[in-house]
Amino acid sequence: MSTSQRVVAVGVTILVVIGLAVVALQLADAPNGQGSDPSESSSPSTGESAQPSATAGGSAAPSASPLTDAEVLAILAEIEAQVEVIRGLPAADIGPPELINRAQLRVELEAILEEEYPPDERERDNRFLRALGLIASDQDFADLQLQLLGDGVLGFYDDQEQRMVVVSDVGLDVGARITYAHEYTHALQDAAFEISSLDREDAGEDDRSLARTTLIEGDATVAMLAWAFANLTQQELQEYATGVEVPDTAGIPSWMVDQTTFTYEVGLTWAGALAGTPFAPDFAAIDEAYADPPDSTEQVMDVTLEAWFDRE
Numbered sequence: 001m002s003t004s005q006r007v008v009a010v011g012v013t014i015l016v017v018i019g020l021a022v023v024a025l026q027l028a029d030a031p032n033g034q035g036s037d038p039s040e041s042s043s044p045s046t047g048e049s050a051q052p053s054a055t056a057g058g059s060a061a062p063s064a065s066p067l068t069d070a071e072v073l074a075i076l077a078e079i080e081a082q083v084e085v086i087r088g089l090p091a092a093d094i095g096p097p098e099l100i101n102r103a104q105l106r107v108e109l110e111a112i113l114e115e116e117y118p119p120d121e122r123e124r125d126n127r128f129l130r131a132l133g134l135i136a137s138d139q140d141f142a143d144l145q146l147q148l149l150g151d152g153v154l155g156f157y158d159d160q161e162q163r164m165v166v167v168s169d170v171g172l173d174v175g176a177r178i179t180y181a182h183e184y185t186h187a188l189q190d191a192a193f194e195i196s197s198l199d200r201e202d203a204g205e206d207d208r209s210l211a212r213t214t215l216i217e218g219d220a221t222v223a224m225l226a227w228a229f230a231n232l233t234q235q236e237l238q239e240y241a242t243g244v245e246v247p248d249t250a251g252i253p254s255w256m257v258d259q260t261t262f263t264y265e266v267g268l269t270w271a272g273a274l275a276g277t278p279f280a281p282d283f284a285a286i287d288e289a290y291a292d293p294p295d296s297t298e299q300v301m302d303v304t305l306e307a308w309f310d311r312e
Helices: 001-007 017-029 069-087 102-116 119-131 141-152 174-193 208-233 234-243 254-275 284-291 306-310
Strands: 099-100 155-158 164-166
Touching: 069 102, 069 208, 099 102, 102 141, 102 164, 119 141, 141 254, 155 174, 155 234, 174 208, 174 234, 174 284, 208 234, 208 254, 208 284
Parallel strands: 099 164
Antiparallel strands: 155 164
């Protein structure tokens, strides 16, 4: 619904950690000779000498010498250059990226709710959703969103302020670097195609908005995976795939979770079909889609791409 989109207007990103981890693990193990060789080390800025990978529990191994702010920015700058090559788009003019923890994220989300979700709209939506049986009588839609996003957001790109943020309680580990590759793709999209021009906040056009967000997130997810396969070792991919911590969605209605993850899961399949091999995707067809974006979720849900090319 449109309220949900306004509440997260900064463009928060929830990566579908289970699905993407499985994809990463399967493709890393694929016997096709592509991807990172486990015997090779990653680039100096992303290797174990720079920052430890995530452990099986979802946290980073202790570091004898934590990275300085300058070292973090240098690593992120290198990721930016690598993503620019993969995505085939010119550099984006953004401010210095930020690395915040989950507590700081929650403060930001609460501020967004307060600014973007007035009490009268909040009460109206609660009455509506309770009447339809979509939330329980004692549940509050805004509180449920805060729980969902607070536990699941890994980063975001603010297209109003050109602000890049990665959320991590353990520093610049493998997961944070993967997330940054995804988020920087959003900055490249915005600079090249002006994301705000896709009319995703028009009243009464929620399905169209969801379809166009699927374009944006699918594109970024394909680029993110291509970056991971090109710049992480097979061991790092496997550690991330098996050690990623799944957000707690207990008590959150399944339709809220499904609506949030839709753009990433469906987007990965759809954009991946357009781009081809995840190891060296061709983004030409995706670039063309920004000039004539999808008008309904039907057009991005058909795995054969017939609904997209027929454009009913």
